[in-house]
Amino acid sequence: MYIELVDETEQVSEEIIEQTEKLLKFAADYIKLAESKEMAVTFVDNSRSQEINLKYREKDAPTDVISLEYKPDEEEFFFDEDMEIPEELMAELDPFIGELFISIDKAVEQAKEYGHSLKREYGWLVVHGFLHINGYDHYTPEEEAEMFGLQEEILTAYGLKR
Template sequence: MNIYIENEYDREIDVDYTDIINKVVCQAVDFVKCPYECEVNVTIVDNNTIHEINREQRKIDRPTDVLSFPMLDYEVAGDFSMAEDDISNFNPDSGELILGDIVISYDKVIEQAAEYNHSRKRELAFLVAHSMLHLFGFDHMVDDERIEMEEKQNIILNNLGITREN
């Protein structure tokens, strides 16, 4: 699996973000039992940058904590059976399934960790788990979907021993 991490944050990040991102991405891929080796891109930015991306891509004029850009068009969330229907779903050099891109505002990681009274490590891990589920086709537009995503996020984080206490 290739996990490409770009740190575009202009200040120091006070957690081992590469370790956290790698562990959560791998755990999420294992959790959904993806049958392929995968590729994921993660970029860490500030509030100004994610605000600009959010405005350009989603027409929402404010910063957000995380943006997910899935590459696959799922018929059923977490069902990868359609992936082989289109060779462009795979990186021609590595053969890996291209899941998509994640953009995280580390400013929001800091703000939300304080707001929810848990560590920055936990907040970053949560945002990665949440975004990975979006890359697998899950959403939270209605309550049933939101509840399902929350359960899956918690399982992924609990499997790694990442709780609100750490």
């Protein structure tokens, strides 16, 4: 999986950036995501997080991670309108799955609040956002149990335990 990593803040350590890339590749393998997939991760401050949250979610407040799932538009590929296009084919034609925006300010704040390391908090945010852009959600108790269970499995298997 190709991952574009950008640190708009110029404050994220090389260790966290490396962990992010390795953890995302690990998570992709864990859920058996095709190797051809691509995504982006941008580290931002609270101010930028708030701008993005307002633009895409209509919430005027900073948040820890914003996940923008990308779904290819069949019309982009000029298929005959009567043609049924298998999901696998669409996935191969357009490998970009989405992007994450992670607030470094919120990560620091939440690591302190939850009493765990900054590495663990960044890992939690990365996997949480990654699962969102791969179709997982937590709107219902059943969805929450599935997503948070898988998230904890991935983090534990990777070695980022509580």
